[in-house]
Amino acid sequence: MSAIKKVVIFGAAGNFGTPITAALVKAGFDVTIITRINSSSKFPDGIPVIRTEYTVEKLTAALVGQDAAVSVIGPAGISVQVALIDAAEAAGVKRFILDEFGWGPGFLSLPEFHDIGAQRRVAWDRAKDISQANPKFTWTGISIGNPIDWALKRFPTMGFDLKQRSALIYDEGSETFTGTTLEGIGQAVVGVLKRPEETANRFVRVRSIQVSQNQLLEAFQRVTGQPWEVKRSSTKDLLESGRKKHQEGAGGWILDLLVYQLYAPGEARCVLASKEDSDAQLLEIIEENADDIAQIVIRSA
Incomplete structure:
Protein backbone atom coordinates (compact mmCIF):
# COMPACT_ATOMS: atom_id res chain seq x y z
CA MET A 1 0.00 0.00 0.00
CA ASN A 146 -10.22 2.79 29.38
CA PRO A 147 -9.54 6.39 28.19
CA ILE A 148 -7.92 6.90 31.53
CA ASP A 149 -7.03 10.58 31.94
CA TRP A 150 -10.28 11.72 30.32
CA ALA A 151 -12.40 9.28 32.36
CA LEU A 152 -10.78 10.11 35.71
CA LYS A 153 -11.50 13.82 35.21
CA ARG A 154 -15.03 13.35 33.93
CA PHE A 155 -16.49 10.54 36.04
CA PRO A 156 -16.20 10.64 39.86
CA THR A 157 -17.82 7.20 39.85
CA MET A 158 -14.37 5.92 38.93
CA GLY A 159 -13.53 6.71 42.53
CA PHE A 160 -11.57 9.94 42.54
CA ASP A 161 -12.92 13.37 43.49
CA LEU A 162 -10.20 15.74 42.33
CA LYS A 163 -11.67 18.85 43.94
CA GLN A 164 -12.31 17.33 47.34
CA ARG A 165 -9.11 15.25 47.30
CA SER A 166 -11.05 12.14 48.24
CA ALA A 167 -11.18 8.60 46.92
CA LEU A 168 -13.85 5.92 46.87
CA ILE A 169 -12.06 2.57 46.74
CA TYR A 170 -14.08 -0.42 45.57
CA ASP A 171 -13.46 -3.71 47.35
CA GLU A 172 -9.70 -4.11 47.93
CA GLY A 173 -8.78 -1.60 45.21
CA SER A 174 -6.23 -3.99 43.76
CA GLU A 175 -7.91 -5.07 40.51
CA THR A 176 -5.86 -3.81 37.56
CA PHE A 177 -7.13 -2.55 34.23
CA THR A 178 -5.50 -1.15 31.12
CA GLY A 179 -6.03 2.31 29.73
CA VAL A 206 -3.27 -0.37 22.52
CA ARG A 207 -2.47 0.71 26.06
CA SER A 208 -0.32 3.24 27.81
CA ILE A 209 -0.77 1.88 31.34
CA GLN A 210 -1.95 -1.02 33.49
CA VAL A 211 -2.93 0.18 36.94
CA SER A 212 -5.19 -0.33 39.98
CA GLN A 213 -7.20 2.07 42.15
CA ASN A 214 -4.70 1.69 44.98
CA GLN A 215 -1.81 2.63 42.71
CA LEU A 216 -3.72 5.66 41.42
CA LEU A 217 -4.59 6.80 44.96
CA GLU A 218 -0.95 6.60 46.02
CA ALA A 219 0.07 8.55 42.93
CA PHE A 220 -2.54 11.28 43.49
CA GLN A 221 -1.32 11.69 47.05
CA ARG A 222 2.29 11.96 45.93
CA VAL A 223 1.51 14.43 43.17
CA THR A 224 -0.69 16.66 45.36
CA GLY A 225 1.60 16.31 48.37
CA GLN A 226 -1.27 15.60 50.76
CA PRO A 227 -3.25 12.63 52.08
CA TRP A 228 -6.65 12.02 50.53
CA GLU A 229 -9.78 11.05 52.41
CA VAL A 230 -10.55 7.41 51.63
CA LYS A 231 -14.01 5.87 51.63
CA ARG A 232 -14.95 2.28 50.81
CA SER A 233 -17.60 0.67 48.64
CA SER A 234 -18.27 -2.54 46.76
CA THR A 235 -18.49 -3.31 43.06
CA LYS A 236 -21.52 -5.44 43.93
CA ASP A 237 -23.31 -2.22 44.86
CA LEU A 238 -22.44 -0.79 41.43
CA LEU A 239 -23.75 -3.92 39.74
CA GLU A 240 -27.02 -3.82 41.67
CA SER A 241 -27.45 -0.08 41.11
CA GLY A 242 -26.72 -0.29 37.39
CA ARG A 243 -29.03 -3.21 36.80
CA LYS A 244 -31.85 -1.58 38.75
CA LYS A 245 -31.51 1.62 36.73
CA HIS A 246 -31.42 -0.38 33.51
CA GLN A 247 -34.57 -2.31 34.41
CA GLU A 248 -36.37 0.90 35.37
CA GLY A 249 -35.26 2.74 32.24
CA ALA A 250 -33.39 5.32 34.30
CA GLY A 251 -30.20 7.10 33.28
CA GLY A 252 -26.79 6.39 34.74
CA TRP A 253 -26.86 2.62 34.37
CA ILE A 254 -24.15 2.57 31.71
CA LEU A 255 -21.58 4.29 33.91
CA ASP A 256 -22.37 2.11 36.94
CA LEU A 257 -21.93 -1.08 34.94
CA LEU A 258 -18.84 0.17 33.10
CA VAL A 259 -17.10 0.92 36.39
CA TYR A 260 -18.24 -2.43 37.78
CA GLN A 261 -16.59 -4.16 34.85
CA LEU A 262 -13.42 -2.15 35.42
CA TYR A 263 -12.99 -2.96 39.11
CA ALA A 264 -14.78 -6.29 39.70
CA PRO A 265 -12.25 -8.32 41.75
CA GLY A 266 -10.68 -11.41 40.31
CA GLU A 267 -12.08 -10.89 36.82
CA ALA A 268 -9.18 -9.24 34.93
CA ARG A 269 -12.03 -8.37 32.59
CA CYS A 270 -10.59 -5.00 31.63
CA VAL A 271 -7.00 -5.93 30.92
CA LEU A 272 -7.10 -5.46 27.17
CA ALA A 273 -3.63 -6.89 26.57
CA SER A 274 -0.29 -7.25 28.28
CA LYS A 275 2.43 -4.80 27.34
CA GLU A 276 4.11 -7.51 25.26
CA ASP A 277 0.91 -8.64 23.52
CA SER A 278 -0.39 -5.17 22.68
CA ASP A 279 0.31 -3.13 19.55
CA ALA A 280 1.60 -0.18 21.59
CA GLN A 281 5.22 -0.64 20.53
CA LEU A 282 4.27 -0.98 16.85
CA LEU A 283 2.31 2.28 17.08
CA GLU A 284 4.97 4.05 19.18
CA ILE A 285 2.74 4.59 22.20
CA ILE A 286 4.71 5.40 25.34
CA GLU A 287 4.11 3.22 28.42
CA GLU A 288 3.16 5.37 31.42
CA ASN A 289 2.93 4.86 35.18
CA ALA A 290 0.45 5.97 37.84
CA ASP A 291 2.39 9.15 38.64
CA ASP A 292 2.33 10.15 34.98
CA ILE A 293 -1.45 9.78 34.90
CA ALA A 294 -1.94 11.65 38.18
CA GLN A 295 0.16 14.56 36.94
CA ILE A 296 -1.78 14.77 33.67
CA VAL A 297 -5.14 14.67 35.44
CA ILE A 298 -4.28 17.16 38.20
CA ARG A 299 -2.63 19.56 35.76
CA SER A 300 -5.64 19.63 33.43
CA ALA A 301 -8.44 19.45 36.02
Whole structure:
Protein backbone atom coordinates (compact mmCIF):
# COMPACT_ATOMS: atom_id res chain seq x y z
CA MET A 1 0.00 0.00 0.00
CA SER A 2 1.29 3.46 -0.89
CA ALA A 3 1.91 6.00 1.86
CA ILE A 4 -1.08 7.71 3.43
CA LYS A 5 -0.88 11.51 3.32
CA LYS A 6 -4.35 13.02 3.01
CA VAL A 7 -6.66 12.24 5.93
CA VAL A 8 -10.27 13.18 6.60
CA ILE A 9 -11.66 13.14 10.12
CA PHE A 10 -15.30 12.94 11.18
CA GLY A 11 -16.07 14.13 14.72
CA ALA A 12 -12.98 16.34 14.97
CA ALA A 13 -14.36 18.49 17.80
CA GLY A 14 -15.30 15.62 20.10
CA ASN A 15 -13.63 14.31 23.24
CA PHE A 16 -11.41 11.94 21.27
CA GLY A 17 -11.60 13.76 17.95
CA THR A 18 -9.82 16.83 19.32
CA PRO A 19 -6.59 15.06 20.40
CA ILE A 20 -6.68 12.82 17.33
CA THR A 21 -6.91 15.84 15.02
CA ALA A 22 -4.06 17.56 16.86
CA ALA A 23 -1.90 14.41 16.63
CA LEU A 24 -2.54 14.06 12.89
CA VAL A 25 -1.60 17.68 12.22
CA LYS A 26 1.52 17.42 14.40
CA ALA A 27 2.57 14.27 12.55
CA GLY A 28 2.44 16.11 9.24
CA PHE A 29 -0.67 14.63 7.63
CA ASP A 30 -2.75 16.77 5.28
CA VAL A 31 -5.91 16.92 7.39
CA THR A 32 -9.45 17.86 6.33
CA ILE A 33 -12.49 17.95 8.62
CA ILE A 34 -15.91 16.81 7.42
CA THR A 35 -18.95 17.83 9.44
CA ARG A 36 -22.68 18.25 9.03
CA ILE A 37 -24.01 21.40 7.41
CA ASN A 38 -25.76 22.53 10.59
CA SER A 39 -22.89 21.71 12.96
CA SER A 40 -22.02 24.43 15.48
CA SER A 41 -18.71 22.83 16.47
CA LYS A 42 -15.57 24.95 16.58
CA PHE A 43 -12.50 23.68 14.74
CA PRO A 44 -8.82 24.67 14.81
CA ASP A 45 -7.74 27.44 12.49
CA GLY A 46 -5.89 26.41 9.37
CA ILE A 47 -7.65 23.08 8.80
CA PRO A 48 -10.05 22.89 5.82
CA VAL A 49 -13.64 22.12 6.82
CA ILE A 50 -16.18 20.56 4.47
CA ARG A 51 -19.81 20.91 5.53
CA THR A 52 -22.10 18.41 3.86
CA GLU A 53 -25.19 16.26 4.20
CA TYR A 54 -24.46 12.78 5.52
CA THR A 55 -25.76 10.86 2.54
CA VAL A 56 -23.59 8.38 0.68
CA GLU A 57 -23.72 10.54 -2.48
CA LYS A 58 -22.71 13.78 -0.74
CA LEU A 59 -20.11 12.10 1.44
CA THR A 60 -18.56 10.35 -1.56
CA ALA A 61 -18.07 13.68 -3.28
CA ALA A 62 -16.46 15.12 -0.13
CA LEU A 63 -14.10 12.14 0.23
CA VAL A 64 -12.74 12.02 -3.32
CA GLY A 65 -8.95 12.36 -3.31
CA GLN A 66 -8.48 11.36 0.32
CA ASP A 67 -6.20 8.49 1.35
CA ALA A 68 -7.80 7.74 4.73
CA ALA A 69 -10.86 8.54 6.81
CA VAL A 70 -11.00 8.54 10.60
CA SER A 71 -14.42 8.17 12.23
CA VAL A 72 -14.74 9.62 15.75
CA ILE A 73 -18.45 10.39 15.59
CA GLY A 74 -19.31 9.08 19.06
CA PRO A 75 -22.19 6.87 20.23
CA ALA A 76 -24.89 9.20 18.87
CA GLY A 77 -23.51 8.85 15.34
CA ILE A 78 -22.93 5.10 15.20
CA SER A 79 -26.00 4.58 13.05
CA VAL A 80 -24.49 6.62 10.18
CA GLN A 81 -21.10 4.89 10.20
CA VAL A 82 -22.15 2.41 7.49
CA ALA A 83 -22.88 5.37 5.21
CA LEU A 84 -19.40 6.74 5.93
CA ILE A 85 -17.85 3.37 5.07
CA ASP A 86 -19.84 3.02 1.83
CA ALA A 87 -18.90 6.55 0.79
CA ALA A 88 -15.24 5.98 1.61
CA GLU A 89 -15.10 2.91 -0.61
CA ALA A 90 -16.95 4.67 -3.44
CA ALA A 91 -14.51 7.59 -3.25
CA GLY A 92 -11.44 5.34 -3.40
CA VAL A 93 -10.31 5.87 0.20
CA LYS A 94 -7.60 3.33 1.07
CA ARG A 95 -8.04 3.13 4.87
CA PHE A 96 -11.08 3.63 7.10
CA ILE A 97 -10.52 3.82 10.87
CA LEU A 98 -13.67 2.71 12.64
CA ASP A 99 -15.20 4.60 15.54
CA GLU A 100 -14.39 1.85 18.02
CA PHE A 101 -12.23 3.45 20.65
CA GLY A 102 -13.27 1.05 23.38
CA TRP A 103 -12.63 -2.61 24.22
CA GLY A 104 -13.12 -4.09 20.77
CA PRO A 105 -14.38 -7.55 19.74
CA GLY A 106 -14.19 -10.44 22.14
CA PHE A 107 -14.67 -8.30 25.25
CA LEU A 108 -16.65 -10.09 27.97
CA SER A 109 -19.17 -7.35 28.59
CA LEU A 110 -22.27 -7.69 30.74
CA PRO A 111 -25.50 -8.77 29.01
CA GLU A 112 -26.92 -5.24 29.36
CA PHE A 113 -24.36 -4.03 26.79
CA HIS A 114 -25.14 -6.63 24.13
CA ASP A 115 -27.52 -4.39 22.15
CA ILE A 116 -24.94 -1.59 22.07
CA GLY A 117 -22.30 -4.06 20.90
CA ALA A 118 -24.61 -5.35 18.17
CA GLN A 119 -25.04 -1.82 16.82
CA ARG A 120 -21.27 -1.38 16.61
CA ARG A 121 -20.75 -4.73 14.92
CA VAL A 122 -22.91 -3.65 11.98
CA ALA A 123 -20.17 -1.23 10.91
CA TRP A 124 -17.38 -3.72 11.68
CA ASP A 125 -19.06 -6.33 9.50
CA ARG A 126 -19.71 -3.83 6.70
CA ALA A 127 -16.07 -2.75 6.60
CA LYS A 128 -14.91 -6.38 6.65
CA ASP A 129 -17.26 -7.39 3.82
CA ILE A 130 -16.19 -4.48 1.62
CA SER A 131 -12.48 -5.12 2.20
CA GLN A 132 -12.91 -8.75 1.15
CA ALA A 133 -14.71 -7.74 -2.03
CA ASN A 134 -12.43 -4.78 -2.78
CA PRO A 135 -8.78 -5.26 -1.75
CA LYS A 136 -8.07 -1.56 -2.38
CA PHE A 137 -10.27 -0.69 0.61
CA THR A 138 -8.92 -1.50 4.09
CA TRP A 139 -10.03 -0.79 7.63
CA THR A 140 -8.69 -0.70 11.18
CA GLY A 141 -10.37 -0.76 14.58
CA ILE A 142 -8.47 0.70 17.53
CA SER A 143 -9.20 -0.81 20.95
CA ILE A 144 -7.89 1.51 23.66
CA GLY A 145 -9.43 0.08 26.83
CA ASN A 146 -10.22 2.79 29.38
CA PRO A 147 -9.54 6.39 28.19
CA ILE A 148 -7.92 6.90 31.53
CA ASP A 149 -7.03 10.58 31.94
CA TRP A 150 -10.28 11.72 30.32
CA ALA A 151 -12.40 9.28 32.36
CA LEU A 152 -10.78 10.11 35.71
CA LYS A 153 -11.50 13.82 35.21
CA ARG A 154 -15.03 13.35 33.93
CA PHE A 155 -16.49 10.54 36.04
CA PRO A 156 -16.20 10.64 39.86
CA THR A 157 -17.82 7.20 39.85
CA MET A 158 -14.37 5.92 38.93
CA GLY A 159 -13.53 6.71 42.53
CA PHE A 160 -11.57 9.94 42.54
CA ASP A 161 -12.92 13.37 43.49
CA LEU A 162 -10.20 15.74 42.33
CA LYS A 163 -11.67 18.85 43.94
CA GLN A 164 -12.31 17.33 47.34
CA ARG A 165 -9.11 15.25 47.30
CA SER A 166 -11.05 12.14 48.24
CA ALA A 167 -11.18 8.60 46.92
CA LEU A 168 -13.85 5.92 46.87
CA ILE A 169 -12.06 2.57 46.74
CA TYR A 170 -14.08 -0.42 45.57
CA ASP A 171 -13.46 -3.71 47.35
CA GLU A 172 -9.70 -4.11 47.93
CA GLY A 173 -8.78 -1.60 45.21
CA SER A 174 -6.23 -3.99 43.76
CA GLU A 175 -7.91 -5.07 40.51
CA THR A 176 -5.86 -3.81 37.56
CA PHE A 177 -7.13 -2.55 34.23
CA THR A 178 -5.50 -1.15 31.12
CA GLY A 179 -6.03 2.31 29.73
CA THR A 180 -4.78 4.78 27.16
CA THR A 181 -4.41 8.53 27.60
CA LEU A 182 -5.87 11.01 25.13
CA GLU A 183 -2.36 11.62 23.84
CA GLY A 184 -1.92 7.88 23.40
CA ILE A 185 -5.21 7.63 21.51
CA GLY A 186 -4.05 10.31 19.09
CA GLN A 187 -0.72 8.52 18.66
CA ALA A 188 -2.54 5.24 18.00
CA VAL A 189 -4.30 6.77 14.99
CA VAL A 190 -1.03 8.27 13.74
CA GLY A 191 0.71 4.93 14.18
CA VAL A 192 -1.97 3.04 12.25
CA LEU A 193 -1.72 5.43 9.31
CA LYS A 194 2.08 5.33 9.30
CA ARG A 195 2.02 1.53 9.22
CA PRO A 196 -0.85 0.69 6.90
CA GLU A 197 0.42 -2.76 5.95
CA GLU A 198 0.83 -4.04 9.53
CA THR A 199 -2.52 -2.64 10.69
CA ALA A 200 -4.78 -3.49 7.75
CA ASN A 201 -8.12 -5.21 8.24
CA ARG A 202 -7.84 -5.90 11.95
CA PHE A 203 -8.29 -4.46 15.40
CA VAL A 204 -5.14 -3.17 17.05
CA ARG A 205 -4.93 -3.33 20.85
CA VAL A 206 -3.27 -0.37 22.52
CA ARG A 207 -2.47 0.71 26.06
CA SER A 208 -0.32 3.24 27.81
CA ILE A 209 -0.77 1.88 31.34
CA GLN A 210 -1.95 -1.02 33.49
CA VAL A 211 -2.93 0.18 36.94
CA SER A 212 -5.19 -0.33 39.98
CA GLN A 213 -7.20 2.07 42.15
CA ASN A 214 -4.70 1.69 44.98
CA GLN A 215 -1.81 2.63 42.71
CA LEU A 216 -3.72 5.66 41.42
CA LEU A 217 -4.59 6.80 44.96
CA GLU A 218 -0.95 6.60 46.02
CA ALA A 219 0.07 8.55 42.93
CA PHE A 220 -2.54 11.28 43.49
CA GLN A 221 -1.32 11.69 47.05
CA ARG A 222 2.29 11.96 45.93
CA VAL A 223 1.51 14.43 43.17
CA THR A 224 -0.69 16.66 45.36
CA GLY A 225 1.60 16.31 48.37
CA GLN A 226 -1.27 15.60 50.76
CA PRO A 227 -3.25 12.63 52.08
CA TRP A 228 -6.65 12.02 50.53
CA GLU A 229 -9.78 11.05 52.41
CA VAL A 230 -10.55 7.41 51.63
CA LYS A 231 -14.01 5.87 51.63
CA ARG A 232 -14.95 2.28 50.81
CA SER A 233 -17.60 0.67 48.64
CA SER A 234 -18.27 -2.54 46.76
CA THR A 235 -18.49 -3.31 43.06
CA LYS A 236 -21.52 -5.44 43.93
CA ASP A 237 -23.31 -2.22 44.86
CA LEU A 238 -22.44 -0.79 41.43
CA LEU A 239 -23.75 -3.92 39.74
CA GLU A 240 -27.02 -3.82 41.67
CA SER A 241 -27.45 -0.08 41.11
CA GLY A 242 -26.72 -0.29 37.39
CA ARG A 243 -29.03 -3.21 36.80
CA LYS A 244 -31.85 -1.58 38.75
CA LYS A 245 -31.51 1.62 36.73
CA HIS A 246 -31.42 -0.38 33.51
CA GLN A 247 -34.57 -2.31 34.41
CA GLU A 248 -36.37 0.90 35.37
CA GLY A 249 -35.26 2.74 32.24
CA ALA A 250 -33.39 5.32 34.30
CA GLY A 251 -30.20 7.10 33.28
CA GLY A 252 -26.79 6.39 34.74
CA TRP A 253 -26.86 2.62 34.37
CA ILE A 254 -24.15 2.57 31.71
CA LEU A 255 -21.58 4.29 33.91
CA ASP A 256 -22.37 2.11 36.94
CA LEU A 257 -21.93 -1.08 34.94
CA LEU A 258 -18.84 0.17 33.10
CA VAL A 259 -17.10 0.92 36.39
CA TYR A 260 -18.24 -2.43 37.78
CA GLN A 261 -16.59 -4.16 34.85
CA LEU A 262 -13.42 -2.15 35.42
CA TYR A 263 -12.99 -2.96 39.11
CA ALA A 264 -14.78 -6.29 39.70
CA PRO A 265 -12.25 -8.32 41.75
CA GLY A 266 -10.68 -11.41 40.31
CA GLU A 267 -12.08 -10.89 36.82
CA ALA A 268 -9.18 -9.24 34.93
CA ARG A 269 -12.03 -8.37 32.59
CA CYS A 270 -10.59 -5.00 31.63
CA VAL A 271 -7.00 -5.93 30.92
CA LEU A 272 -7.10 -5.46 27.17
CA ALA A 273 -3.63 -6.89 26.57
CA SER A 274 -0.29 -7.25 28.28
CA LYS A 275 2.43 -4.80 27.34
CA GLU A 276 4.11 -7.51 25.26
CA ASP A 277 0.91 -8.64 23.52
CA SER A 278 -0.39 -5.17 22.68
CA ASP A 279 0.31 -3.13 19.55
CA ALA A 280 1.60 -0.18 21.59
CA GLN A 281 5.22 -0.64 20.53
CA LEU A 282 4.27 -0.98 16.85
CA LEU A 283 2.31 2.28 17.08
CA GLU A 284 4.97 4.05 19.18
CA ILE A 285 2.74 4.59 22.20
CA ILE A 286 4.71 5.40 25.34
CA GLU A 287 4.11 3.22 28.42
CA GLU A 288 3.16 5.37 31.42
CA ASN A 289 2.93 4.86 35.18
CA ALA A 290 0.45 5.97 37.84
CA ASP A 291 2.39 9.15 38.64
CA ASP A 292 2.33 10.15 34.98
CA ILE A 293 -1.45 9.78 34.90
CA ALA A 294 -1.94 11.65 38.18
CA GLN A 295 0.16 14.56 36.94
CA ILE A 296 -1.78 14.77 33.67
CA VAL A 297 -5.14 14.67 35.44
CA ILE A 298 -4.28 17.16 38.20
CA ARG A 299 -2.63 19.56 35.76
CA SER A 300 -5.64 19.63 33.43
CA ALA A 301 -8.44 19.45 36.02
